[in-house]
Amino acid sequence: MSYMRSPARQRQILEHAKRVFAERGFHAASVADICEAAGIGRGTLYQYFANKQAVLTAILRQTLDRVRALMERQSVVGVPLARPEDITRDQAIAWSARQLRAVLGAVFEDQDTLRILLREAVGLDVDVERLLGEIDDGLIAIVERGLGALREAGLVRDLDTRVAATLMVGGIEKLALAALRGDRPVDLDALALEVARLHGAGSLSDRVRTTRGGPA
Numbered sequence: 001m002s003y004m005r006s007p008a009r010q011r012q013i014l015e016h017a018k019r020v021f022a023e024r025g026f027h028a029a030s031v032a033d034i035c036e037a038a039g040i041g042r043g044t045l046y047q048y049f050a051n052k053q054a055v056l057t058a059i060l061r062q063t064l065d066r067v068r069a070l071m072e073r074q075s076v077v078g079v080p081l082a083r084p085e086d087i088t089r090d091q092a093i094a095w096s097a098r099q100l101r102a103v104l105g106a107v108f109e110d111q112d113t114l115r116i117l118l119r120e121a122v123g124l125d126v127d128v129e130r131l132l133g134e135i136d137d138g139l140i141a142i143v144e145r146g147l148g149a150l151r152e153a154g155l156v157r158d159l160d161t162r163v164a165a166t167l168m169v170g171g172i173e174k175l176a177l178a179a180l181r182g183d184r185p186v187d188l189d190a191l192a193l194e195v196a197r198l199h200g201a202g203s204l205s206d207r208v209r210t211t212r213g214g215p216a
């Protein structure tokens with residue numbers, strides 16, 4: 001008997017696998033664990049994936065697809081901004097935090113994905129490391145492009161946007177990983193705001209006012 005593969009069934013398997021990998025750890029988890037969580041037999045899973053690493057790779061590819069989709073939306077929409085003289089530093093930092101949070105939401109759409117990307121998938125093999133590298137590169141490119149637009153608008157000083165973007169993304173990932181190691185929930189809203197505050201204080205142009213009443 002032949003079976004038709006269903007995109008909905010594949011998504012179901014991946015959603016359950018994310019939870020299994022996040023809760024049990026990739027090495028401790030088994031195909032049987034994934035099948036039990038998804039309520040399917042091994043034969044059904046093997047219609048879609050050769051083994052549990054293929055399942056993990058598919059989860060990473062989903063994430064990479066979201067990053068690429070965000071890059072495409074960013075290139076189409078652009079960055080609408082006010083003149084630096086018309087906004088305060090607090091407003092600029094709040095805007096930056098919202099943009100960072102949108103980026104984080106596209107990649108770390110839930111705590112399970114966050115754990116897999118930052119803890120479970122790291123160091124597995126060359127192919128997985130390549131995917132993780134592509135995800136990181138995409139994240140940095142999105143933030144770099146946003147910083148470039150801010151620089152062109154006069155909202156940030158003349159800085160190396162690639163270096164700044166790498167520091168911002170790397171800092172967020174390190175802070176999130178530290179929380180995961182302590183078995184604490186990761187507050188992406190707070191992370192985005194703190195990173196925006198930290199980098200905004202050093203990168204904003206002097207033309208951006210600290211208050212409505214006068215220049216910085």
